Amino acid sequence: MIRDVLRMGDPRLLRVAKPVEIFDTPVLHALIADMFDTMRALNGAGLAAPQIGVDLRVVIFGFVSSPRYPNAEAVPETILINPQLTPIDDEIEEGWEGCLSVPGLRGVVPRYKRLRYRGFDAAGNVIDRSVDDFHARVVQHECDHLDGILYPMRVRDFTRFGFQEELFPGQALQDD
Secondary structure, three states, X not given: OOOOOOOOOOHHHHOOOEXXXXXXXXXXXXXXXXXXXXXXXXXXXXXXXXHHOOOEOEEEEEEXXXXXXXXXXXXXXXXXXXXXXXXXXXXXXXEEEEEOOEEEXXXXXXXXXXXXXXXXOOOOOEEEEEEEHHHHHHHHHHHHHHOOOOHHHHOOXXXXXXXXXXXXXXXXXXXX
């Protein structure tokens, strides 16, 4: 089922989400199915449970190709519950981001270029990956939602933040 996505200004997006304590339940599987339905319907690269009003530490992400990011490498479809992110080194990379909760806007956000993420899938199996580039950016963006952080809070240079039509005239970019 496609869910409504909360938009910036909704106080629920600013809360710290609660850990999932019980895995492999019908309720958890239904939530994840709804998240994938919603993400795919909106051509998103990822989605966090708080974005649809569910206060749990659950994110999904991944695509083979993305019309929003035509030059991005494929990212495996992933369910990541109770994630822990650890930078592999101190290298920071700036890149354009958008968000389904911040429609119509884009901004340049600094993120770790390489990181390791650990967590669980819906059945409670451990996930442990080291990733870089766009994959690392997507994971960081989605996991920020679990801590009540929206990407504009990370923008450092507001000359590189604005409405996508103004920043990229004539380009059919969409929100993440």
